[in-house]
Amino acid sequence: MKLKVAHLITMLEMGGAQGNTVYTVKNLDRNKYDPLLISGKGGILDETVISDRRVRTVFSRRLVREIRPLRDFLSFFELRKILRSENPDIVHTHSSKAGILGRLAARAAGVRTIIHTFHGFGFNDRQNRLIRFFYVFLEKIAAVFTDRLIFVSRENLKTAGELGIGNPSKYRLIRSGIKLSDYSHDKDKGRLRKFFAQENSKVVVSLGNLKPQKNPDDFYKIAQDTIHSSSDVYFLYLGGGDRLEEFRKRTEADGLYPRCRFLGWREDSASILSACDFFLLTSLWEGLPRSLVEAMLSGLVPLCYKTDGVLDLVKDGYNGFLFEKGDSVKARETLKKLLEENNFYSEIRSNVLKTDLSEFDIDLMVRQQEALYEETAKELGSR
Structure with missing residues (x-):
């Protein structure tokens, strides 16, 4: 039986996280996986994925990049509804906003396996200390509901460990790939x-x-x-x-x-x-x-x-x-x-x-993600 994998990202802008996510959805082995892309609307790559038959896309009306408390609250319920309807085996989130809301919504929807890729952190050392503390706190909460945390750089992986974001046993290094x-x-x-x-x-x-x-x-x-x-x-x-x-x-x-x-x-x-x-x-x-x-x-x-x-x-x-x-x-x-x-x-x-x-290599990146999906699926089967 194929594993249904839903990739969730905030917006399809031009960028490494977006490019790699779309490439992964396009190139997952169709004999093993049934991929789905979920994204907020308004990105420069929207038309690209709409016109590509290899990418089945569901757009969220409420998911936006900016912090908007009421809209974000409503976005959580919208994402939960989408995930309950699609019923994926795995939810794989990308980017900060979709990473937080998506993982919480996936857990609320009863998704059994949740994976997140840090393509970089939503916090940085140039932010107000209270704001940075708040973002780190949110990542710690979301990590509780995450089965694997993927990092694209060793420095990010090291920082996450120092800040206490998730259990290091869940950490994996998978590079951001290119052709x-x-x-x-x-x-x-x-x-x-x-x-x-x-x-x-x-x-x-x-x-x-x-x-x-x-x-x-x-x-x-x-x-x-x-x-x-x-x-x-x-x-x-x-x-x-x-x-x-x-x-x-x-x-x-x-x-x-x-x-x-x-x-x-x-x-x-x-x-x-x-x-x-x-x-x-x-x-x-x-x-x-x-x-x-x-x-x-x-x-x-x-x-x-x-x-x-x-x-x-x-x-x-x-x-x-x-x-x-x-x-x-x-x-x-x-x-x-x-x-x-x-x-x-x-x-x-x-x-x-x-x-x-x-x-x-971007194709190595896809194969490494597939191996991770298989790894988590076997863990579920042994529970």
Whole structure:
């Protein structure tokens, strides 16, 4: 008999958690699993899943990303109703809001196996201490009703243990995967580079939503200061959001365009990455950024603020560089040194290419989740 698995996520935005969740639902073995996707409405990927026959989707009318106590209360009952109707064997939640409400609703609906993936935490060290304490408390409560807790980074797993979120015996590490074959450092950089940079120049790129977590203002500051002091470097930002037009106007007003461009979301992002030289990540918190894996597979030298899963990948001074959050000056100075000293850049890039990233294969990620489902199903059978 097939196991019915319901994946529950807050909203289908562009992002690693959303991309991996949709990919998992599409690619679970149909001989063993009957998958279902449950999500709030209004995400950029809504139409993608609606038009894909491999993804059966149920949309929640009340589930939203923002904290709205009354609506969240009603969302709990709506999710419980959906889960009672669908009667899945396993509920697998993703993201903070759906993770809390979804697990509580699953337990109230009588679901026997509940799994949650932390793609990053809903709390961070920049929040008000009381707010952070409240979010940690909620995660502790939800963990009581959770049979397995999946982490995408060792740093997140370590933090959860230190904070007392769930029983460590329930912890599992499953990487946030990407299609490894889509990224290569062997492609001809000149073919695409000519569209946004001059010959023999260097290109710095970042990728992600233009939202507070990603801290695009520091990316802009580093770009602005570097462009003013170096004539042979260009900056690209791949990603959209509410501030896209704002940044595009700023590059014009500050005289940075065309050496600094905000391109929005691009379907050819893999090709663009392969045409660049450096990856600049100024995020203030992360689970494990898939964009960093993509950049390193493309042979880019990473310069990153120290955040959670970044520490799993980048060894400071060996295959990239790490900076304290907000230290845009140190990041800019390191970038300048790399631009001026080609042997130094080549040494670091060589180490990037030696980094083993095979554990980030997205199909391996799906197989590991399937193995976890089988593991929990056997436990139920022995009870």
